[in-house]
Amino acid sequence: MNPQTAILAALAVPLAGALLIGLAGRVNDNLRESMTLLTALALIACVWSLLPEIFAGGRPGVRIGEVLPGIDVAFRVEPLGMLFAAMASGLWLVNSIYSIGYMRGNREKRQTRFYVMFAVSLAATIGIAFSANLFTLFMFYEMLTLSTYPLVSHKGDPATVRSARVYLGILISASIGLLLPAIVWTYAAAGTGEFTEGGILRGHVEGPQVGLLLGLFVFGAAKAAVMPVHRWLPAAMVAPTPVSALLHAVAVVKAGVFTIVKIIVYVFGVDFLFSEPSSGWLFYAAAFTIVAASVVALRQQNLKRLLAYSTVAQLSYVVMASAVLKPLAEVGAAMHMLAHSFGKITLFFAAGSIYTASKKTELGQLSGIGRRMPVTMAAFTIGALSMIGVPPTAGFVSKWYILAGAFQADNYLALATIILSTALNAAYFLPIVYMAWFGKDVTPAGQQHGEAPTAVLLALTVTAVLTLALFVYSAPIYELESQLVRGQP
Amino acid sequence: MTGLEAHLPVLQVVVPMLVAPLVVLLHPRGLAWFAATVASAASFLLAVQMAGGVLAGQVYRYALGGWPAPYGIALEVDAFSVLLLLILTGASTLALAAGRASLDRQIELHRQPLFFAAWLLALAGMAGILVSADAFNIFVFMEISSLASYVLVAGGPDRRALPAVFKYLIMGTVGATFYLIGVGLIYMMTGTLNLADMELRIHEVADQRPILVAAGFITIGLALKAALFPLHVWLPNAYTYAPHAVSVFLAACATKVSLYILLRFDFVVFQGNLAGHDAQFAAFLMPLAVLAILVGSAVALFEVNIKRLLAYSSVAQIGYIVLGASLVSVPGLSAGLLHMFNHALSKGALFLAVMCLSTRVGDLNLQDLSGAARRMPWTLAALVVAGLSLIGVPGTAGFVSKWYLMTAALQEGLLGWVLVAVIVLGSLMAVAYVWRIVEAAWFKDAPAGDGADRPGEAPLGMLVLTWLAALSNVWFGLVTQVPRELATTAAAILLRHLP
Numbered sequence: 001m002n003p004q005t006a007i008l009a010a011l012a013v014p015l016a017g018a019l020l021i022g023l024a025g026r027v028n029d030n031l032r033e034s035m036t037l038l039t040a041l042a043l044i045a046c047v048w049s050l051l052p053e054i055f056a057g058g059r060p061g062v063r064i065g066e067v068l069p070g071i072d073v074a075f076r077v078e079p080l081g082m083l084f085a086a087m088a089s090g091l092w093l094v095n096s097i098y099s100i101g102y103m104r105g106n107r108e109k110r111q112t113r114f115y116v117m118f119a120v121s122l123a124a125t126i127g128i129a130f131s132a133n134l135f136t137l138f139m140f141y142e143m144l145t146l147s148t149y150p151l152v153s154h155k156g157d158p159a160t161v162r163s164a165r166v167y168l169g170i171l172i173s174a175s176i177g178l179l180l181p182a183i184v185w186t187y188a189a190a191g192t193g194e195f196t197e198g199g200i201l202r203g204h205v206e207g208p209q210v211g212l213l214l215g216l217f218v219f220g221a222a223k224a225a226v227m228p229v230h231r232w233l234p235a236a237m238v239a240p241t242p243v244s245a246l247l248h249a250v251a252v253v254k255a256g257v258f259t260i261v262k263i264i265v266y267v268f269g270v271d272f273l274f275s276e277p278s279s280g281w282l283f284y285a286a287a288f289t290i291v292a293a294s295v296v297a298l299r300q301q302n303l304k305r306l307l308a309y310s311t312v313a314q315l316s317y318v319v320m321a322s323a324v325l326k327p328l329a330e331v332g333a334a335m336h337m338l339a340h341s342f343g344k345i346t347l348f349f350a351a352g353s354i355y356t357a358s359k360k361t362e363l364g365q366l367s368g369i370g371r372r373m374p375v376t377m378a379a380f381t382i383g384a385l386s387m388i389g390v391p392p393t394a395g396f397v398s399k400w401y402i403l404a405g406a407f408q409a410d411n412y413l414a415l416a417t418i419i420l421s422t423a424l425n426a427a428y429f430l431p432i433v434y435m436a437w438f439g440k441d442v443t444p445a446g447q448q449h450g451e452a453p454t455a456v457l458l459a460l461t462v463t464a465v466l467t468l469a470l471f472v473y474s475a476p477i478y479e480l481e482s483q484l485v486r487g488q489p
Numbered sequence: 490m491t492g493l494e495a496h497l498p499v500l501q502v503v504v505p506m507l508v509a510p511l512v513v514l515l516h517p518r519g520l521a522w523f524a525a526t527v528a529s530a531a532s533f534l535l536a537v538q539m540a541g542g543v544l545a546g547q548v549y550r551y552a553l554g555g556w557p558a559p560y561g562i563a564l565e566v567d568a569f570s571v572l573l574l575l576i577l578t579g580a581s582t583l584a585l586a587a588g589r590a591s592l593d594r595q596i597e598l599h600r601q602p603l604f605f606a607a608w609l610l611a612l613a614g615m616a617g618i619l620v621s622a623d624a625f626n627i628f629v630f631m632e633i634s635s636l637a638s639y640v641l642v643a644g645g646p647d648r649r650a651l652p653a654v655f656k657y658l659i660m661g662t663v664g665a666t667f668y669l670i671g672v673g674l675i676y677m678m679t680g681t682l683n684l685a686d687m688e689l690r691i692h693e694v695a696d697q698r699p700i701l702v703a704a705g706f707i708t709i710g711l712a713l714k715a716a717l718f719p720l721h722v723w724l725p726n727a728y729t730y731a732p733h734a735v736s737v738f739l740a741a742c743a744t745k746v747s748l749y750i751l752l753r754f755d756f757v758v759f760q761g762n763l764a765g766h767d768a769q770f771a772a773f774l775m776p777l778a779v780l781a782i783l784v785g786s787a788v789a790l791f792e793v794n795i796k797r798l799l800a801y802s803s804v805a806q807i808g809y810i811v812l813g814a815s816l817v818s819v820p821g822l823s824a825g826l827l828h829m830f831n832h833a834l835s836k837g838a839l840f841l842a843v844m845c846l847s848t849r850v851g852d853l854n855l856q857d858l859s860g861a862a863r864r865m866p867w868t869l870a871a872l873v874v875a876g877l878s879l880i881g882v883p884g885t886a887g888f889v890s891k892w893y894l895m896t897a898a899l900q901e902g903l904l905g906w907v908l909v910a911v912i913v914l915g916s917l918m919a920v921a922y923v924w925r926i927v928e929a930a931w932f933k934d935a936p937a938g939d940g941a942d943r944p945g946e947a948p949l950g951m952l953v954l955t956w957l958a959a960l961s962n963v964w965f966g967l968v969t970q971v972p973r974e975l976a977t978t979a980a981a982i983l984l985r986h987l988p
Contacts, residue, residue, distance in 0.1 A: 067967055068889065139883035146882070153932055161932050165924075172920050176881075177913050184895045184909070 001046070003053050003060030007075050007130055010046040010085065013039060014123035018116045025112030033100050036115050040093040043122065047089040054082045055480060061132055070192065073139070076132035078195070079483045080265070080334055084258050085129035087338055091250045091345060092122050094459050098349055099242040101455030105356040108240060113150060118246065121147040125251040128258065134183045134193035134267065137259065138175070141221075144255055145171045151243040152236050159238065166235035171222050174229050179220025182213055186267060195262060199269020210268070211278030217263050218282060218319070223256025225312045226319055227289040234308045241352025244304060248311045249345035254337055257318040261333050264322050265484060274325040286320035287417040289313065294424035301363050303351050306428065307344070310387060313421060314340045321402040324414055327485035329405025332398055334481040335474065339394035342467040343386030349460035350380035353452035358443070363432060368441030372450060375457050377436050379464035384429035386467045389422055394470035401478075497539050498551040498564040498620045501574065502630075504531050506613035509606045516602060522592065525605040526585040529612060533578035536571065543571045544974060551620075558622070559683035565622035569979035572826060572972070573619050573742070573749050576833040580741035581612050583837065587954035588734025590947075591844050595645045595732045604644050608738075611637035615746045624672045625682045627750055628665065631714075634746070635661045638739060645732035653726035660713060660723040664747075667710025674703035675758075688758050695762040704759050704766070708773070711754070714747035717774075717811060718781035721804045728800035733844035736796060741837035744807055745829050752814055752822075752983060761986030767817045775815040779911050781808025786918035790925075795846075795853045798922055799839055802879065805915055806832045812908065813894050816901065817987070822980035823973075824893035830972040831878070831886035834965060838875035838958035842868055845947035845955055855925060859933040864945050867952055869930045871959040876923035878962035881916050885966040889973075891916065 001009070017039025024032040053060055054077060061076035077085075099118070103111050124147055127140030145168065153164030187193050189204040205213055222229040236247055247253060264273060273279045290313045297309035317340070321333035353376040354360050354369065370377035386393035399418060406414035443449070451457060470477070493500075508528035515521040539549060549566040552558060566574070585608070596604050614634025621627045639661070643654040676682055678699050679690040694700055709720075716724040724744070728736050759766045785805030792798035810832070813825020843853060845868040850857050862869040878885035891912060898908040946952060965972060 065967065067969055068892065068973070071892075073967065135883065142882050143884070146877075150931075156932055161928065164932075165928070168924070169921075173917050176916050176920065181895065181909055181913060184892065184899065188896055188899045 001049050003050055003058065003077070004062050006046050006049050007060060007062050007077060010043060010050075010089075010126050010130070011075075011123060013042045013046055014119045014126065017042070018119035018123070021119055022112060022116045025115070029111070032112060032115060033096075036096045036099075036119070037093070039119055040089070040096050043089045043126070044093060047085045047126070050077055050082060051086065053077075054079060054483075055476075057483065063132075067135070071135045071187065072133060073136050074132040075127075075130040075136065076195065077130050078266075079480045080258065080262055081129040081131075083334055083338060083477065083480060084254060085126050087341055088122065088125045088129065088250050088254070091245075091341060091463075092118075094462050095242055095245050095250055095345070097455050098245070098352070098459035101453040101459070102240065102242050102352050102356055105453045105456065106240070108154070110154065110156075114154060114240075117147050117150045118242075121151070121246065121251055125255060128255050132195060134186060134195075134263075137262075138179065138183055141179070141223075141255065141259065142172075142175060144252065145175065145223075148243075148247065148252055151246065152239045154240055154243065155238065163235040163238040167232045170229060170232040174220050174222035177220070178216045182216035182220055185213060185216070193267075195266035197266065199265075199267055199272050201268050202272045206276075208278045210273070210276040211281060214268065214273070214279050214282055217267075218260055218285070221256045221259040221263075223252050224260050224319060225253060225256065225289075225315050226285055227292060227312070230289070230293070230312045233312055234305055237302075237304045237308050241304075241348055241355060244307075244352075245345045245348040248307070248348060249341040253311060253315055254341060257315050257333075257337060260319055261322045261330070261337075264325075265330060270325050270327070270330060270485065279323075283320060283323040283411075283414070286316040286323055287413065289316035290320060290417055290421045291424070294421050294428070298424065298428045300428075302361055303354070303363055303366070303432075304348075304361065306363070307347055307351060310347075310425070310428070311340075311344060313425075314344070314387065317398075317402065317418075317421075320414060320417065321405060324402070324405050324409050324411055326405045326408040327482075328401055328408055330485050331478060331481045332401030332403075332405050334484065335401050335477060336398035338477060339386065339398040339467075339470060342394050342463055342470060343383045346379050346383035346460055346463040346467055347387070349456065349463060350376050350383065353456045353460060356456060357452040358447065358449040365442060366432060367435045367439035368443070370437040371441065372443070373452070375451060376460065377433075379460040380436070381433050382464045382467050384433055388425040388429055392468060392471045394467045394474075397471055397474045494538075494542070496551070497535055497542075498549045498566045499553065501532060501535050501539075501566075501620050502613050502617045504528055504535070505609040505616065509609035509613065512606045512609060513602045516599075518598060519589075521602040521605045522585070522589055525609055526582065528609055529578065529582040529585050532612065532616065533575075533582045536574040536578045539566055540571045540575055540971070540975070543568050543978075544971070550622075559681050559686035562626050563622040563683055563685075564620045565685075566620050567979070567982055568975045569749070569753065569826070569982060570619045572830060572975040572979055573745060574616065576745060576830060577612070577615050577619065577742045580833060580837050581608070581738055583841065583954055583958055584734045584737035584741075587841055587951045588737065588844060590951055591733050591848060594848070595734075600644070604641070607637045607640040607644070610634070611641060611738075615742065618746055618750060622684050623682050624675070624684060624687065624754075628669050628672060631665055631668070631750075635665060638743060641735045641739070642727050642731040644735070645730065647730045649726070650730035653723075653730045657723045657727045660720070664710045664713035667706045667713070668750075671703040671705075671707035671710065674699045674706070678703075684753070684758060688761070691758060692762045695764070700763070704755075704763060707754050708751065708770075711747050711751035712777075715744045715751060716804060716807060718777055718784060718804060718808060721781070721785070721807075724804060725797050725800040728803070729794060729796040733840070733847045737837055737840040737844060740799070740803055740840050741833040744803070745810075745833065748807070748810060748829070756983040756986070760984075767987075771815045771817050774811050778808045778812035778815055779908070781805060782812065782911055782915040786915050786922070789922040790918055792922075793854050793856070795843055795855065795858075795926060796840075798926070799836065799843070802919065802922065803836060805919075806836065806879075809891070809894060809912070809915070812912075813897065816897055817984070818897060818900065819977070819980050819984055819987070820893065820897035820900065822984060823977045824890055824897045826976035826979050827893055827972055828890035830976065831890045831962075831965065834886050834958065834962050835875050835878035838955065838962055839872065839879065841951075841955040841958050842872035842875060845871075845951055848947045848951070849945075855929045858926070858929040861929075862931040865947060868947050868955065869927075871952075871955045872930070873927055874959040875962055876927065878966065880919045880923055883966075884963065886962045886969075887966070889966055889969050
C-alpha cells in the first residue's frame, strides 16, 4: 500500500466500519462485535504500514481539496502525528476487546450506538493526528467532540445528561470561543495555517501578542484540560468505563495535548517561542495544574474521580514539558503522551474490571480486593507505578526525558514540580495499592465475587505488559520523536 | 446572447406569474401542487442557467417591451441578483416538492388551487424584485409578493396565524410605504426611476434635504421588511404559525429579498453620491446588527416552540448578514452575502426537518419531542446536520461564511476584535439553542405509553428532500467555489464606488 492510500484508508476504514457495525447491530451482537474488531485490525494495518516510511524520514501527504482560497483539507504525516495515530489505533483494538467484556458483563443498553460512535470518534482521532494544517485539525477536533458526546451521555438518565452537557459545553465553548479565533488570527497574520517545521508565526506576531495567541490556543484546546478548563474531565466520569478509557488514554485528552504540542512545534516553532518572554506563562500554568490537580486527587474517595484528576495532572506534564521549549523536553512530551496512555488505560480498565465484578466504586471498598482479583490488581499496581514514575515502567522513561530537557533549559522549577508531583502521586496511589493487597477484606457477606470476565482481563493484561515493555523498548520511540526536533539533540 | 437566453430575466417572472392563474383552475387532487412544483422547478432551472452565464462574466440586461432604459422598464441580472434567485427558486422548489404531504394535511382540498396560485405569485413577485433595475417596478413586485405571502402565512389551519399575519401586514405595509415615499422623493428630485440612471443623476442634488430624507425612509422601510432588529417583531409569529411548508419557503428567502433591495439601494445609489453615507450606514447598521445577533440568539435560548426558536435564530442570522455589510469593505460584504446563501441552506434544511417532525409529532414544543429520535432517527439526524451548519461547525456551509466574516472583521483593528467576540458569542448561543432540540429529541426518553402506536418516520419523499438539503450544507461547506465567487463578484459590484 503506498503511503497516500494508507492515509486515506486510515480515515475511511473507521467510517466504513461505523456503517457496517450499525448494519450488523440489526442482525446480531456477535456479528457486530466481530465487525468492531475487524475494523480495529484493519485500521491498525493501515496506520502502522506508514511507520517505516516515517522512520525513514518521509513525510507523506494527501491534499483533498481547497475549501477557501489558501485553506485546504489536507493531511500530512509527521512523527508526532504518527505516534498518536499508531497509539490510538493500537489501543482501540485492546479497548474493543475490553468493551465487549464490559458492556456484556454490565448488560448496558444501546450497545450498537456505542460501538458506532466509538468508530466515528476513532476516524476523527486519525483525522486530527494526520492533519496538515490548522483548519483540518479544527474540523476533526470538533468532530471528535461531537462524536464522543453520545458516548459520555450513554446512560441517558437526567444526571448523566447534565454531566454530558458540562462536557460538551466546556469543550465546544472553548473551541469556538478561543481556538477558532486563534486559528483565524493565525491565518490572517501568517497567511497560512500549514504545519511547518520551525513554525510559521515568526515575524508575523510579536511581543505580548505571542503570549495572548498561545493562551487562546492552549485554553481553546480544552481537551488538554489545563486548569481552569479541566472541569469537563471529572464531569465525564459518568460514562461507561471503556469510554473513560477512550477519553483518557486513546483519543480525547491526547487530542488536546497533541494539538498543543503540535502548535508549539509547528505553528510557533520552539525557538521562536523560547525567544519570546511573553510565552513564559504557559510553563507556570502547567506546573500549577500539575500540583493543584494532584492535591485535589489526594482528597477523592471515588476511584474514577481520582483517576480523572490524576489525568488532569499528567496531561499538564505533557504541556509543561513542551513549554520547557527544549528539544529533549519535546521528545519527553511525546513520550509521556504514550506512557500516560498505557498506564492510564490500564488503571481505567482495572477500575472497570472491579466495577463489573463487584460494582465497587469507592476507595474504602477496595480493601483486600487484591486477593479476590489478583490479575486486575496486579495490572492496577503496574499502572499506578507508571503514574508515579517508578522503574521498570513507562512513566519513568518519559519523566527521564522531561527532566533531561529541564536540565537543558536550566529550569529548576520544572525539576521541583516533577519531584513534588511524584511525591503526591505516590501519596494517593500507594495507599490504594497497599490496602488492596494487604488490607482486611471488607466485602459484605452475600456479595462475594471473583475476577471480571476474560475479555476484560485479557485487555488489561495487554496494556499492563505494554506499560512494562515501553520501559525496556523505548529506543524506537525516541528515534521517531527526535525527528520532531531534528538536528538539535 | 441568442434566442431564449436573452429572455431569461423576464422568464424568471413570467413563468410563475402565468402559471399562477392556470393553477386556480386545476381542481383534481394533487394537480395544482404538481403544476406549481413544475413551474417553480422551471424557475430554478432558469436561475441555474443564468448563474452559469454570470459566472462566465455575463450580465443579463433586458428592456421590457423593447423600450430602452431609462424610458422603459429595465431588467438586469448580475451576480448579486443571481445569488438571491438561486436561493429563492431553490427554496420554493424544495419546499413545494417536499411539502406535499404536509400541505395536504394543512390546506383543505378545495382551497389548494388558490393557495398554490398565491405561492406562485409570491415567487413571481420576489423574482421580479430580484431582476428589476427600476425602483418603482421593485415596489410593484414587492406589493405582489407581500400580499401573496400574507395569504400563504394565513393559509394554514392554525387560527393564531390570523393575528400574526395582521401584524405582518401592518408592518409590511408601513415598510413598503416608507420605501415608496423615499422613491417618490428621489423621483421628484431626479425625474427618473431607473436605478442606473438614478445613480448618475442623484449626484447633482445629493446635498438636498429631500434626498437625505429619501435615504432615511428607504433604509428604514426596507430594514422593517427585512426584520432587522428592532423591527423584527412581525417575524417570529408569522414563521411560527404559517403552514410548515410556507415556513421553509419564507424562512429561506423572504427577508433576504428585502435585504437585497436595501443593500442595492444603499450601496449603488447612495454610496457614491451622498457625502459620508458609508460612515452613516455603518454607524446605523452595525449596532443594530450586533444587537440582532445577541438579542435574537438570547431569545432563542428560551423559546420552547421549535419554530419560534428557529425564527428568533433567523433574527440573529440577519444580524450576521447586516454585520458583514456594515463593515463597508469587499471582504465584509462578501462574507455577508455568502452568509445569505449559507443561512438559507441551513435554515431551509432545519425547517424542512421541522416539517418532517410535524407529520408525526403533534405540537412542536420541545417537551413533545422527548424520545422522538427513537421513532424518527433519519429526520432528527438531518436536523442535527443542519443545526451544525447553523452553529458554524467546520465542514459545513455555516462555518465558511463565519470564517469569512471573522477574517473580514479582523481587518478593522480593535473594533474587529469586539465584532469577533460578538460572532463567537452568537455562535456559542447557537450551540446552546440547537442543543436544546438535539437533547430533547435524542437523549430524553419518551413518556411512558406514548408514541408506541404512532407510525415512525416521515413520508419517504419528504425525508429524501430534507436530507438533500442537509447534505447540501456539507457540500457547500467543502466545495465553496460557486457561492463564494458569486458573493465576491456581487460585493465588488455593490462597492464599485468605494475609493
